[in-house]
Amino acid sequence: MKEVIRITSVLTLVCIICGLLLAVVYGLANEKIEINKEKRIEEALTILAPEAINVEELTIETETIYKLSNQKRNLIGYGFIASGQGYQGKIKMLVVTDKLLEYIKGIEVVESLETPGLGAKIQKDPFKNQFRNLSITKDIICIKNDTPKESQIKAITGATVSSRAVVNTLNKRIKRIREILNKN
Amino acid sequence: MKNFTKGLWKNHPVFRQLLGMCPSLAVTTSAMNGISMGLAVIFVLFFSSLVVSLIKKIVPHQVRIAVYTVIIATFVTIVDLFLKAQFPEISRALGPYIPLIIVNCIILGRCEAFASKNNLRSSLSDALGMGFGFCWGLFLLGSIREIFGTGSILGIMIMPANYNPLIIMILPAGAFLVLGLLVAVMNKIEE
Numbered sequence: 001m002k003e004v005i006r007i008t009s010v011l012t013l014v015c016i017i018c019g020l021l022l023a024v025v026y027g028l029a030n031e032k033i034e035i036n037k038e039k040r041i042e043e044a045l046t047i048l049a050p051e052a053i054n055v056e057e058l059t060i061e062t063e064t065i066y067k068l069s070n071q072k073r074n075l076i077g078y079g080f081i082a083s084g085q086g087y088q089g090k091i092k093m094l095v096v097t098d099k100l101l102e103y104i105k106g107i108e109v110v111e112s113l114e115t116p117g118l119g120a121k122i123q124k125d126p127f128k129n130q131f132r133n134l135s136i137t138k139d140i141i142c143i144k145n146d147t148p149k150e151s152q153i154k155a156i157t158g159a160t161v162s163s164r165a166v167v168n169t170l171n172k173r174i175k176r177i178r179e180i181l182n183k184n
Numbered sequence: 185m186k187n188f189t190k191g192l193w194k195n196h197p198v199f200r201q202l203l204g205m206c207p208s209l210a211v212t213t214s215a216m217n218g219i220s221m222g223l224a225v226i227f228v229l230f231f232s233s234l235v236v237s238l239i240k241k242i243v244p245h246q247v248r249i250a251v252y253t254v255i256i257a258t259f260v261t262i263v264d265l266f267l268k269a270q271f272p273e274i275s276r277a278l279g280p281y282i283p284l285i286i287v288n289c290i291i292l293g294r295c296e297a298f299a300s301k302n303n304l305r306s307s308l309s310d311a312l313g314m315g316f317g318f319c320w321g322l323f324l325l326g327s328i329r330e331i332f333g334t335g336s337i338l339g340i341m342i343m344p345a346n347y348n349p350l351i352i353m354i355l356p357a358g359a360f361l362v363l364g365l366l367v368a369v370m371n372k373i374e375e
Contacts, residue, residue, distance in 0.1 A: 007244045007246055010242060010244055010251070011247050014251050014254055014255065015254055018254050018255065018258040021262075022258055022262070026265060029269040030265075032270070033265070033269050040272070113279050118355075
């Protein structure tokens with residue numbers, strides 16, 4: 001009996017001390033981590049829409065949409081976050097479209113856990129640049145062979161799952177954003 | 185002193201004991217990733233050994249592994265939060281491999297085999313020796329794979345412009361090939 005109490009108390013004590021220590025460190029680091037995440041989105045916005053001088057953050061139906069306008073305050077497009085399940089974890093991207101939601105201006109991956117050298121290529125130019133000025137009046141289709149035509153994306157060799165994940169996430173997200181913007 | 189140097193060469197954690205294979209193979213796609221991983225492991229190993237050596241007398245034998253794991257997990261989480269806050273780039277590059285240091289067998293292995301049986305001084309030199317040994321091992325692996333796989337080292341191009349990178353070197357197969365060759369070289373030198 002004495003032994004059981006000793007074991008339990010030592011284990012409990014160690015866990016409590018570790019828990020407290022972690023709470024302190026988390027408290028110190030959390031603010032900085034959140035700032036870093038926002039900075040990453042800002043950076044991505046500048047890459048995708050360098051002409052967007054004014055960025056207005058709207059919250060409609062719990063969704064955050066960035067309304068982008070140029071120097072003369074003319075609306076040039078929308079930006080929004082799209083995230084979905086990838087091969088190994090969540091893929092989070094920033095998407096910028098034109099103001100009528102007819103084509104994508106570009107995408108930028110802000111968070112992903114895809115396999116280095118394979119799925120991680122979704123962050124690299126050859127794949128990303130396929131989305132530049134891609135028409136989204138129809139759903140985007142991910143193809144494996146052939147040269148991609150309108151609204152088509154060629155999957156990365158050896159990383160079809162990651163490529164499809166990006167395309168499916170985008171399709172779903174664009175549909176939702178279109179609904180919201182049409183209503184308002 | 186002997187406790188420190190044995191980790192650097194004679195009992196090298198990667199090339200001699202073949203411990204911590206998962207991070208050694210998975211993150212060493214570039215020299216920088218290798219160093220970052222190595223430094224994170226040095227930090228965790230040092231503080232875990234410190235705490236384990238200090239509390240070795242009060243930890244009941246039956247729950248020692250559970251206690252060590254909680255301690256290691258705590259320090260790993262601290263590293264993870266620190267990198268996310270201060271070095272988001274490195275944190276993104278290493279991805280899920282930082283939290284996975286918790287199950288790196290070098291750390292639990294050294295806590296169980298050394299720190300829990302030796303005094304503070306020897307435990308710390310053992311931890312540092314093993315940590316730095318792991319670090320240079322990963323740096324070497326990462327450098328070789330980066331040079332042949334992308335033609336650069338630490339991001340600086342060193343191969344001639346017409347060099348055609350061997351993509352296999354930065355893929356998992358390349359990791360096994362380079363590790364195998366390095367272990368063979370180590371064995372040859374020690375003979």
